[in-house]
Amino acid sequence: MEVTPTDLDGVVILNPRRFGDSRGWFTESWNEARMREAGLDLDFIQDNQSFSADIGTVRGLHFQTPPAAQDKLVRVLAGAILDVAVDLRAGSPTYGRHVAVELSAGNGLQLLVPKGFAHGFVTREANTMVFYKVTAAYAPDCDAGLAFDDPDLGIDWGVSRERAILSDKDRVLPRFAALETPFR
Numbered sequence: 001m002e003v004t005p006t007d008l009d010g011v012v013i014l015n016p017r018r019f020g021d022s023r024g025w026f027t028e029s030w031n032e033a034r035m036r037e038a039g040l041d042l043d044f045i046q047d048n049q050s051f052s053a054d055i056g057t058v059r060g061l062h063f064q065t066p067p068a069a070q071d072k073l074v075r076v077l078a079g080a081i082l083d084v085a086v087d088l089r090a091g092s093p094t095y096g097r098h099v100a101v102e103l104s105a106g107n108g109l110q111l112l113v114p115k116g117f118a119h120g121f122v123t124r125e126a127n128t129m130v131f132y133k134v135t136a137a138y139a140p141d142c143d144a145g146l147a148f149d150d151p152d153l154g155i156d157w158g159v160s161r162e163r164a165i166l167s168d169k170d171r172v173l174p175r176f177a178a179l180e181t182p183f184r
């Protein structure tokens with residue numbers, strides 16, 4: 001499995017090997033031993049899956065606060081997304097900076113979003129299915145987020161707030177400037 005670092009320490013792109021043949025392909029999409037060999041010492045305890053019918057659906061930016069902070073390993077089973085991670089770690093030299101990576105059923109890439117980062121994505125195809133492993137259970141009392149289109153974050157989603165398909169919750173998430181980061 002190929003592991004590629006990004007500009008944000010801890011956020012890495014995984015590319016599991018695909019074995020192609022005349023029928024299509026096979027891959028071990030997740031293998032604990034391979035993950036640990038790659039230096040990712042994570043204990044995933046829950047799998048999540050979300051389906052978004054329309055292109056331009058934005059989910060995020062979300063994170064769970066401690067003690068329910070989650071590491072996330074994100075992949076796309078169908079369709080395509082621009083997957084985004086934002087550094088919220090107090091004192092980080094890249095605090096407030098983001099990486100954005102296209103994950104798709106076609107490219108088979110996965111993004112590791114560690115604790116201390118906000119996560120979100122925008123769908124780039126209709127009928128997109130996203131699957132991600134997490135290292136902490138859902139904790140609604142620890143659910144938090146940031147406005148996806150905050151100009152202080154400078155993320156190019158390729159869709160405006162007016163045209164994005166958003167949940168009511170995501171439509172009213174706070175600005176980054178108002179955040180007192182819980183990730184110390």
Ligand SMILES: Cc1cn([C@H]2C[C@H](O)[C@@H](COP(=O)(O)OP(=O)(O)O[C@H]3O[C@H](C)C(=O)[C@H](O)[C@H]3O)O2)c(=O)[nH]c1=O
Pocket residue numbers: 048050059060062063072119120121137138167169
């Ligand atoms: C996240 C989650 C949600 N839910 C329930 C709560 C709601 O009734 C329903 C939809 O939840 P929500 O609108 O928060 O789903 P998304 O907008 O896709 O949120 C996710 O999207 C971004 C991209 C993330 O990284 C997070 O994992 C997560 O926040 O599923 C659960 O029962 N368990 C869970 O772990």
